[in-house]
Amino acid sequence: GQNIDQPTEMTATEGAIVQINCTYQTSGFNGLFWYQQHAGEAPTFLSYNVLDGLEEKGRFSSFLSRSKGYSYLLLKELQMKDSASYLCAVSGGSYIPTFGRGTSLIVHP
Amino acid sequence: KAGVTQTPRYLIKTRGQQVTLSCSPISGHRSVSWYQQTPGQGLQFLFEYFSETQRNKGNFPGRFSGRQFSNSRSEMNVSTLELGDSALYLCASSSEGEGGSPEAFFGQGTRLTVV
Numbered sequence: 001g002q003n004i005d006q007p008t009e010m011t012a013t014e015g016a017i018v019q020i021n022c023t024y025q026t027s028g029f030n031g032l033f034w035y036q037q038h039a040g041e042a043p044t045f046l047s048y049n050v051l052d053g054l055e056e057k058g059r060f061s062s063f064l065s066r067s068k069g070y071s072y073l074l075l076k077e078l079q080m081k082d083s084a085s086y087l088c089a090v091s092g093g094s095y096i097p098t099f100g101r102g103t104s105l106i107v108h109p
Numbered sequence: 110k111a112g113v114t115q116t117p118r119y120l121i122k123t124r125g126q127q128v129t130l131s132c133s134p135i136s137g138h139r140s141v142s143w144y145q146q147t148p149g150q151g152l153q154f155l156f157e158y159f160s161e162t163q164r165n166k167g168n169f170p171g172r173f174s175g176r177q178f179s180n181s182r183s184e185m186n187v188s189t190l191e192l193g194d195s196a197l198y199l200c201a202s203s204s205e206g207e208g209g210s211p212e213a214f215f216g217q218g219t220r221l222t223v224v
């Protein structure tokens with residue numbers, strides 16, 4: 001089975017940096033995804049990590065440590081539009097990603 | 110390239126009825142997955158179809174079923190609806206397993222309300 005854990009809610013200030021953590025326990029590992037989902041909208045792909053280390057993509061970066069079963073999503077220079085739910089998902093042996101319950105990020109002025 | 114299209118966007122049904130939801134994947138994608146999203150449980154995997162065959166299945170009762178057509182369009186059916194089936198049903202397509210990018214692309218979802 002697979003178990004994915006991430007905080008339920010986080011708040012941060014516009015312009016700041018926030019780190020959303022995700023820990024997982026899976027049988028088999030093919031990769032870890034981060035998705036962003038605004039209220040009432042479809043999840044959109046942010047990043048995909050297969051190997052250990054940091055992947056940077058503009059204001060967003062994602063880190064993976066396979067030995068620790070740990071990932072984080074780092075959001076820099078926060079903007080109001082970054083207020084959304086951030087979903088961590090792990091792809092196991094079947095390639096079907098299992099999603100965590102998501103972290104609701106609230107960015108305030 | 111058109112994205113993933115789900116129809117209808119909203120649906121209200123009565124307990125005991127059945128419902129069919131439709132999903133058209135991104136052109137060229139043969140893998141279509143269905144998820145149920147509720148505030149309490151998050152995104153839960155229902156099943157995945159690839160080339161008209163169910164390739165993976167989640168832990169949902171037999172009232173939930175699906176199929177995929179030769180053009181990769183997929184439908185899911187829920188019979189004998191229960192109040193707890195009220196949720197956002199999301200469809201995702203990908204080219205995973207075909208040497209393509211692994212990420213899934215989601216449709217806007219169908220919001221099902223059972224009364």
